Amino acid sequence: MTSLRDVLVAALKSLLRGKSFLRALLTFWKTSPVLPVSNDASQPKTPRDVVADFLVDAEHHFLGYTSAGGLEEFSQKLKHQFREGLWSDPACMLPSYNSQLPTGRESGQYLALDVGGSTLRVALVELRRRDVSECGSRIVRMNTFKIDNDVRSLRGAEFFEWMAERIHGTVERSENGHTTEHPLLVGLAWSFPIEPRQTSSRGGKLCPMGKGFLAADDLVGEDLGETIQLACLQKGLHVELSAIVNDSSATLLSAAYTTPSTRFGLILGTGVNIAAHLPVATIGRPKYSDRPSSWHETASHVIVNTELGMFGKDILPLTKWDKLLKAAHPRPDFQPLEHLVSGYYLGEICRLALLDAIATTGIFGGTVPPSLQTPYSLDTETLSLIEA
Template sequence: MTAHGEESMVILSKDTCKITPELKKLKGMEFFDWMATRILDIVSKVDNNSHTGPLPVGLAWSFPIKQTSLRGGILQGMGKGFRAADALLDQDLGDIIQTACLGRGLRVEVAAIVNDSAAALLSGAYIHNATRFGLVLGTGVNIAIHLPVRTVGYDKFGIRPASWLDEASHVIVNTELGMFGYGILPVTRWDALLNANHPKPAFQPLEHIVSGYYLGEVARFAILDAVESAGLFGGIVPSSLLAPYSLDTETLSLMEKDTSPCLEVARSLFHKKHPSDSGTPPTLADIRAVCALASLIAQRSAAIVAASVYALWALKVEAENEYIDASLVQTHTENARAELAILQLRTVVAFNGSVIERYPHYLAHCQAVINSLASAKPSSAAGTIDLVPAKESSLLGAVVALASL
């Protein structure tokens, strides 16, 4: 992994498209046709038709696939309310996207597909030699980790020549972290309510506790409970809060940014988003309670994410040591020793995502918990584990994967 300067990365054009609830409901090719139209829109801004064949594409995909090759993977179920995979399960994602683009008159060749967490790792490693993890924490959560090949069952690599298995030393693993924790993570009665009302309650249990799509919903259930049991908002629920997912994490984030004694900004924002049926603004005590609740929910999220990062760091240390003991290939042993040397000095966790980037104090709290866990180890075993931003990682990570072919 060779470090490069950020100045060598040039984005010719970029755009963002808000995913509305209506778009999430699109099934099968309807969603991918919409996606192909957006790809055509952005390509048309910079493409001079100088290429003679299909346009090579690198893609960062934020949902589970069973990856069978660098350019393809079997589509799996999608979380966060998306329905696109419902009619396309077990079909190849690369083929789906190529077909959708061709239907819009755009010939593309999907040459590299990486998970968004792997993209964060790749984009971070392009700049920082010590990057060994990629963390995405926005609407959802995931972590990618750089591990010895032998840590993963060989059937996971699909059909590859024996020479590849002999030569390959390490691989980037998409952990799908959000799917862990069922029956293990401590949950509150508000978490239980969220799961009871979720179409896939056991699909992504850790994600339900830590990610931006769900933090507001956990807070909403707690507020409803507080209205009934503690007289919050005078014992009257604002009607808007009765709708599922009506309290979004962005609102809580903006409220927590208000550090003034009277919380006027937070109070005004909440009243605008969720006015009381009587028209009377919430009291200062009401808003303090909501802000305190939001802070505790965010701190819990940060602590669980930090513990996950550290647990995977410890897994990597163990895997590298086992690789040294078991490897019969000298270069593999040397690679594992080099990895341990990095881990004992400094490990970079490249991150992106709206929650860890923009939620007040989240990053600092997450880093503090990681530091606390790392300091509990003997000084010879653990170096620093640093959270470092990976800007535009979905774009740049996909490009790094494509350029590495």
């Protein structure tokens, strides 16, 4: 009978012949024999026993906290951090300048930009009024561009030049003579923090970005809208940033356009975040900074970018692999919750667990495949394919 080790070595050899990590795993799963598991402590453990023990230990690392009543304790501590953040923390629970949800009667064509942790989307969007159109809005044209590690490594203005080139390629056919006096109006969904002291819906200063991005380097404190407008102008595009919101706020606003009962927007992607439409009094007054008194006189509610990923410091249950990820991270305490649940990090946590399994159980013949040797080389997209 073929041994488990022989099957794993065969999978590794196929990997080295050029097959992908996923395909090698599938090869193993389809051909692996079912080996008996011994319950006799006096008998030497089979390779299957060792793997089973590792999986039991892994399940305890990930789920033991929940079975011991830890979720309720974690919930209480997290709620306490939420309250502190709402009242005083300048880095999270950021009130936008938007005090109202869409009426559904807005109309016209606009350019929409969505800058996420792994994707740039550029779309020409037509709003058709909710009361006269069944769908409310439609995408006239959209292009999607992957943001890989090379793009994340673009420093300062280089990143915005990269953006402007993609914007130009998408809207070139629809420019129709836009000028400085009559620019193309743009709404930007920005998946990163901006300076909370907004004095208009179209303003916002760059803050450190996280997720491995260097775009804010040398530009922290610069106006985000002006930075993008300048980069586009260098490509011959006359645009005006009419609104800058966080991606979670954009999700909330776009859903509220067609579903007026919407009050929360949730992001589960490369990052994790929530936007909420909350009473103005929920937020500490100093966090509104220099907004005119007229804003406070008319606003009863405000859209809040919670920056959810920043919560959880010193209260999150960490596995040994989470601790390894944190130790190697350049900003280990910047986004504690995001490190545990977001798409940018889940693949790396799995890679670290696989390295541990290879060393302790002998899977893959006890040899780390080349495709697993580089940090973040196993992405969450691959895990999604495996899960599917």
